[in-house]
Amino acid sequence: TDWNPRSGRKPGRSSANGSTATRLLLQVPEGPLGNRIEGRLKERKNISFHGLLDLSVLISKNNKIISFHLFEIYKNSAALDFHRETTHDKDYRSKIEDLLEKPREVKVLNSIDSI
Numbered sequence: 603t604d605w606n607p608r609s610g611r612k613p614g615r616s617s618a619n620g621s622t623a624t625r626l627l628l629q630v631p632e633g634p635l636g637n638r639i640e641g642r643l644k645e646r647k648n649i650s651f652h653g654l655l656d657l658s659v660l661i662s663k664n665n666k667i668i669s670f671h672l673f674e675i676y677k678n679s680a681a682l683d684f685h686r687e688t689t690h691d692k693d694y695r696s697k698i699e700d701l702l703e704k705p706r707e708v709k710v711l712n713s714i715d716s717i
Contacts (some may be wrong), residue, residue, distance in 0.1 A: 621655065622679045622712055626672040627707040628698070635666040635701060642668060651680020651688075667703055682710070 613669065630636045643659045645710055656675040676682040700705065 620715060621675055621680050622677075622682050622713070623673060623675045623711040624682065624710060625707075625709040626670075626674070628667050628670040628672070629703045630670075630701065630704055631665065632666045632668055639670060640668070643672075652684060653677045654685070678710075 628639065630639055640661065647658075653676050654674060655677055656673070658673045660671040660673075662671070663669070674682075676685065
């Protein structure tokens with residue numbers, strides 16, 4: 603799967619200096635919950651909000667566990683901070699943990715341009 607079919611950018615390439623990215627891993631059991639999350643992520647694939655430059659979702663299945671890998675690229679760290687304070691994100695974080703097979707993993711990454 604390409605990094606981002608819409609923009610053609612490859613991993614490690616950002617369109618903005620100083621961009622910030624998150625890599626989020628969600629692991630859920632196969633079945634109704636996994637299907638529901640997959641459906642919701644497909645619906646949100648083209649979502650756009652303040653400061654979000656790109657959203658890519660990849661999936662893998664192993665031993666009846668579905669792993670969703672979300673890569674979000676934000677204009678900068680302030681845009682990520684803004685997103686984390688939105689009602690949508692706070693609501694999601696308050697509900698998702700109890701549904702997962704393992705605790706979610708979040709990594710915050712910075713553009714190589716900002717090093």
